[in-house]
Amino acid sequence: MAINVSSLLPVLMKLRGFLEAGYTHALTLQAMGNVDPDIVAMFLQDKMDSWDPLVAGVHVLDDDGTKQAAARFLAGIGANLANAAEAATRHERSHG
Numbered sequence: 001m002a003i004n005v006s007s008l009l010p011v012l013m014k015l016r017g018f019l020e021a022g023y024t025h026a027l028t029l030q031a032m033g034n035v036d037p038d039i040v041a042m043f044l045q046d047k048m049d050s051w052d053p054l055v056a057g058v059h060v061l062d063d064d065g066t067k068q069a070a071a072r073f074l075a076g077i078g079a080n081l082a083n084a085a086e087a088a089t090r091h092e093r094s095h096g
Contacts, residue, residue, distance in 0.1 A: 022078030
């Protein structure tokens, strides 16, 4: 079965929204002194709680496995981006 790319677009757009939420949450945690990707993942998993996307008529996320993995993946990206933004800000301040 080939996956139709257009059937993935709604899922990818929603994942993008979750990534943005995770990044924003990571920035908030960073302002408080600690970006823990596992905390960001729990935050995202809570946001994803009622999300049940379909691809080609198939429910593609289950609560125990793929949804948790997706939340952790996006949390890691968001935390890395937040850390990079903080490092760039520190560098700018010290060399500005």
